[in-house]
Amino acid sequence: MIKDITIGQYIYKDSFVHKLDPRTKILISMFFMFGIFLINNITEYVYVLLLTAMTIYMSQIPLMKIIKGLKPILPLMILTVIMNAFFTSGTTLFSWAFIRITREGLYLAGFMGIRIFFLIIFTSLLTLTTSPITLTNGIEGLLTPLKKFKVPAHEIAMMMSIALRFIPTLIDETDKIMKAQKARGADFESGNIIKKTKSLVPILIPLFISAFTRADELAMAMEARGYRGDEGRTKFKELKYRLADKVILFLFAVLLVFLIIRKIAL
Amino acid sequence: MIKIIDLDHEYRKDNNTSIKTLNKVNIEIKKGEFVSIIGHNGSGKSTLAKHLNGLIIPQKGEVLIDDIKVSEDHNIWEIRRKVGMVFQNPDNQFVGGTIEEDMAFGLENIGFPSKDMMGRIEYAANKVGMGNFLKRPPHKLSGGQKQRSAIGSVLAMEPDYLVLDEPTSMLDPKGRKEVIEVLRELNKKDKMTIILITHFMDEVVYSDKVIVMDMGNIVLQGTPKEVFHNKEMLAQINLELPKAAILQELLKAKGINFKDEVLTKEDLVEEIWQLF
Numbered sequence: 001m002i003k004d005i006t007i008g009q010y011i012y013k014d015s016f017v018h019k020l021d022p023r024t025k026i027l028i029s030m031f032f033m034f035g036i037f038l039i040n041n042i043t044e045y046v047y048v049l050l051l052t053a054m055t056i057y058m059s060q061i062p063l064m065k066i067i068k069g070l071k072p073i074l075p076l077m078i079l080t081v082i083m084n085a086f087f088t089s090g091t092t093l094f095s096w097a098f099i100r101i102t103r104e105g106l107y108l109a110g111f112m113g114i115r116i117f118f119l120i121i122f123t124s125l126l127t128l129t130t131s132p133i134t135l136t137n138g139i140e141g142l143l144t145p146l147k148k149f150k151v152p153a154h155e156i157a158m159m160m161s162i163a164l165r166f167i168p169t170l171i172d173e174t175d176k177i178m179k180a181q182k183a184r185g186a187d188f189e190s191g192n193i194i195k196k197t198k199s200l201v202p203i204l205i206p207l208f209i210s211a212f213t214r215a216d217e218l219a220m221a222m223e224a225r226g227y228r229g230d231e232g233r234t235k236f237k238e239l240k241y242r243l244a245d246k247v248i249l250f251l252f253a254v255l256l257v258f259l260i261i262r263k264i265a266l
Numbered sequence: 267m268i269k270i271i272d273l274d275h276e277y278r279k280d281n282n283t284s285i286k287t288l289n290k291v292n293i294e295i296k297k298g299e300f301v302s303i304i305g306h307n308g309s310g311k312s313t314l315a316k317h318l319n320g321l322i323i324p325q326k327g328e329v330l331i332d333d334i335k336v337s338e339d340h341n342i343w344e345i346r347r348k349v350g351m352v353f354q355n356p357d358n359q360f361v362g363g364t365i366e367e368d369m370a371f372g373l374e375n376i377g378f379p380s381k382d383m384m385g386r387i388e389y390a391a392n393k394v395g396m397g398n399f400l401k402r403p404p405h406k407l408s409g410g411q412k413q414r415s416a417i418g419s420v421l422a423m424e425p426d427y428l429v430l431d432e433p434t435s436m437l438d439p440k441g442r443k444e445v446i447e448v449l450r451e452l453n454k455k456d457k458m459t460i461i462l463i464t465h466f467m468d469e470v471v472y473s474d475k476v477i478v479m480d481m482g483n484i485v486l487q488g489t490p491k492e493v494f495h496n497k498e499m500l501a502q503i504n505l506e507l508p509k510a511a512i513l514q515e516l517l518k519a520k521g522i523n524f525k526d527e528v529l530t531k532e533d534l535v536e537e538i539w540q541l542f
């Protein structure tokens with residue numbers, strides 16, 4: 001059961017979106033996140049819908065995969081919509097006992113729902129079209145200019161990629177330890193929360209001990225292969241902004257600047 | 267050529283006690299040799315191996331790799347390029363998310379030009395028979411495959427010496443065979459110098475030289491034939507003979523006379539059919 005957890009949800013396709021530089025994808029996702037909160041009329045949301053649909057189409061990711069990704073977020077979305085609908089003051093449309101729904105509340109709830117919807121879809125496109133390692137590379141690339149301010153860009157990226165690399169290994173191990181403890185009569189299912197939490201101790205302790213051994217041995221193996229931080233290091237997959245990246249980044253940046261100026265001006 | 271001269275090492279337990287793990291060890295390994303090191307648990311094999319590429323700096327004595335001193339700090343990176351290391355646990359030496367990324371890791375470290383990396387990686391992967399698995403993540407590989415790609419990752423850096431510390435001890439018989447075959451082939455075809463630490467006697471019989479360690483001392487050194495001839499000595503330090511040799515001993519005890527002592531299955535067959 002524990003094995004079903006998948007990390008990232010990267011789907012390999014040979015698409016235009018997949019081939020974009022990870023930094024481009026991270027940046028436009030961030031632009032999108034800001035932008036989506038700066039617009040508030042239906043026409044513009046239609047444009048956003050078109051943009052999103054076009055991106056999905058170009059990414060060749062099956063629509064079902066994206067819809068599936070929305071499922072876990074659904075409760076959060078509903079909660080936000082309800083909160084906004086109930087707790088916004090304005091002209092009352094409908095009231096019963098202590099419940100009061102206002103026109104403004106409905107508007108806001110609707111917009112919030114739409115925003116979260118687009119936000120999830122667009123960011124999940126990022127992880128669906130970018131492998132975890134490429135994503136890490138992208139983050140490192142974006143952080144690199146901050147090295148001047150002592151931000152350890154390379155170290156952060158290295159830690160992230162090692163963590164990603166070891167997740168399946170550690171999940172496997174957890175599975176094994178659980179089975180071993182079950183074979184000795186451990187019970188993980190019954191009892192209240194406190195009892196259940198306590199029953200995790202015999203899993204966590206061996207898991208931690210082995211994780212430390214692993215870390216120790218991995219460090220030794222890395223050193224043996226000449227690792228010494230990012231000094232004098234080259235990259236297997238060099239990041240490169242191609243023309244398409246530049247054009248897309250430019251368009252998104254212009255759009256965001258326009259939205260911000262409009263917001264301030266209004 | 268690797269020269270180990272009067273090498274001593276001890277692990278400090280606390281202020282007063284320490285364990286002596288290497289005691290005046292002297293070894294010479296020529297280019298192109300296949301050398302095996304055996305000895306039971308705690309005899310100092312891993313400690314010795316870690317001296318070969320500066321993971322441990324000599325406390326006393328010296329290790330020379332092509333006349334470069336391991337004891338001098340500024341040599342360390344050159345030495346790590348010359349001496350590749352493969353460890354016991356296949357999972358805990360896999361750095362990349364896929365085989366190609368793992369093979370790239372060492373190349374990135376030594377500042378190898380990015381555009382030539384893929385070529386090197388393919389070359390190394392083919393050497394260890396993993397050319398078709400470049401995009402596979404480690405958790406979708408068998409132990410033998412993981413260990414072979416670990417060897418590939420080291421080969422990609424084109425070392426002059428390959429040190430393997432019990433690379434087969436966590437593998438099933440099939441994985442073990444795969445790894446040993448890769449090593450023998452590298453030694454024969456590419457004249458790669460191989461230093462194999464193992465506790466499987468059957469892996470030792472093909473080497474040019476066997477070194478037997480016990481309590482930090484080298485107790486025997488020579489060709490497999492010479493070493494396994496010292497049966498009492500080996501029994502004393504709890505080391506077995508190769509399977510074929512054990513079988514031959516049992517047959518001898520039954521009163522069968524052989525011309526020669528054997529180490530491999532093939533040699534034993536050869537002896538037996540000449541008996542009658």
Ligand SMILES: Nc1ncnc2c1ncn2[C@@H]1O[C@H](COP(=O)(O)OP(=O)(O)OP(=O)(O)O)[C@@H](O)[C@H]1O
Nearest residue numbers: 277278285287305306307308309310311312313314
């Ligand atoms: N980091 C350490 N700190 C303290 N003592 C250690 C350390 N590593 C090894 N030792 C001790 O040094 C001795 C030699 O260890 P070493 O790992 O070299 O043996 P080995 O021949 O490789 O054994 P094995 O077959 O179990 O791998 C052992 O008694 C061990 O307990």
Ligand SMILES: [Mg+2]
Nearest residue numbers: 311312313431
């Ligand atoms: Mg050892």
